[in-house]
Amino acid sequence: IGMYDFPYEKSVNLSSNNINKYKVKEYGCFSCPVQCGAILKIPELNIEEMHIPEYETCCAFGTLLLNDDLFSIFQINDICNRAAIDTISVGATIAYAIECFEKGLLSLEDTDGLQLTWGNSKAILSLLNKIIMREGIGDLLADGVKIAVDKIGKESEPYAINSLGSEIPMHDPRYFESLAFSYAFDPTPGRHTTASIDFAEIGSYDKFEEKVTLPKKRKTNINKKIEAQVISTGFHQILNCTGMCMFSTSFGPYPFIDLLNALTGWKGNIDEYIETGLRIQTLRQAFTLREGIKLSQNELPDRVIGIPPAKKGPLKGKTIEYKAFYRKYCIRMGWNPENGYPLKETLEKLDLEFVIKDLY
Incomplete structure (x- = not known):
């Protein structure tokens, strides 16, 4: 670049x-x-x-x-x-x-x-x-x-x-487009290790764990891209909480779920672990909102998203749109798309009822 x-x-x-x-x-x-x-x-x-x-x-x-x-x-x-x-x-x-x-x-x-x-x-x-x-x-x-x-x-x-x-880290969202979403709207904004879909493309979760199947044709279909982002979010949070390295374990295939069950004695399946990851992400979101940080109002610097677009080179003419993606992501996560607040029913579904009093 x-x-x-x-x-x-x-x-x-x-x-x-x-x-x-x-x-x-x-x-x-x-x-x-x-x-x-x-x-x-x-x-x-x-x-x-x-x-x-x-x-x-x-x-x-x-x-x-x-x-x-x-x-x-x-x-x-x-x-x-x-x-x-x-x-x-x-x-x-x-x-x-x-x-x-x-x-x-x-x-x-x-x-x-x-x-x-x-x-x-x-x-x-x-x-x-x-x-x-x-x-x-x-x-x-x-x-x-x-x-x-x-x-x-x-x-x-x-x-x-x-x-x-x-x-902003040394990864350009104009090249890795989903990083614009992560940089702006992750509960810890401005970080490059927060489950952007582009990481899945490089060290694919499909290879990491055979049971993790991201939607096909996700690069060209916005709904499939949203679904891939949600799955990546949930899986990445589980990865973090188990102390696993997102690099060494993404050479794949890697029997992550089988190893986790063997180590803990649990009998969880991939869907249960993804939901656990989404619970973690929702709790992170709630903490950031409780502390007064309005993620939904955040905007990245123009230069980061290609305003004005580059006049030459591999990114010539490229500008990133990331706000509409966030609104759709919020809907899929069960959060209010206008302000990013997790809905009460979402908190109840994820056994996070204790958070409601801090947000409402």
């Missing part, structure tokens, strides 16, 4: 081949054969031990910032891990700051003398440290882009790519 601004000759510097040169040990969760974690040693930076930078970090501080300096990303990854800083959020916040600087909304005086230009790895690293220590310009940015807009000004809002204060 960034093929023009960040072409192959730049992106290849951040390739897994270049990163894996520094790998000294792999690790993973208990009994997992995938071992997706790794420890690196970077002699050039005098780093004896650090975790491998993962996809989101490489994108948030690489492609998003037009930064092809791999050593800077190694440093940034290690600093963020040790400071307990989320790389998606801080990478997107630095991108926001760079664009504000580019558009003249931040001056050199505002940035403490930092030339916040795309690909300037030294300035990016310096700004990261300022954010962590809340020093100077870092204090202005340390709470993320939504709050920074209140300080810098409304004119900076188009560059603050977030959903209700959560910076």
Whole structure:
């Protein structure tokens, strides 16, 4: 998608081949054969031990910032891990700051003398440290882009790519369309691991668990797409609550239900577990609404959904419509399509009667 601004000759510097040169040990969760974690040693930076930078970090501080300096990303990854800083959020916040600087909304005086230009790895690293220590310009940015807009000004809002204060991850909804729905309307908005149908297309639940059958022709039929989203939602919540990994278990086929029953002594079938997942999702929805967050009124930044549409490249002319999808999804979930509130009869059906007093 960034093929023009960040072409192959730049992106290849951040390739897994270049990163894996520094790998000294792999690790993973208990009994997992995938071992997706790794420890690196970077002699050039005098780093004896650090975790491998993962996809989101490489994108948030690489492609998003037009930064092809791999050593800077190694440093940034290690600093963020040790400071307990989320790389998606801080990478997107630095991108926001760079664009504000580019558009003249931040001056050199505002940035403490930092030339916040795309690909300037030294300035990016310096700004990261300022954010962590809340020093100077870092204090202005340390709470993320939504709050920074209140300080810098409304004119900076188009560059603050977030959903209700959560910076958008490195997965473009213009390519993975159902992510626009998840980013805007999941009870924890702005996250990419919340059962979008596109995940099912990549690591299909059809393969994950033979008993999970998503509707066919779901890409072209809106009703089947809604049904697929509901099934994915229910299954994904069960996956989360059992502590399973959505990556290692989606190579499939994987006898998830049989294993879960054997482990727990339960005798549940796929329909019962899907309903349990929908109960979880409805409870998540109710909690968010009770706390005063009006998901149904949320809107994604224009840039995220292709307004205006790209003039060239693989996404040329593409704009995403996601609000009508949400209304239909609410109806299928038994929620009010106007405000997202679970209907009383839905709460009763899911044995969530105790929630009614908090919402009505």
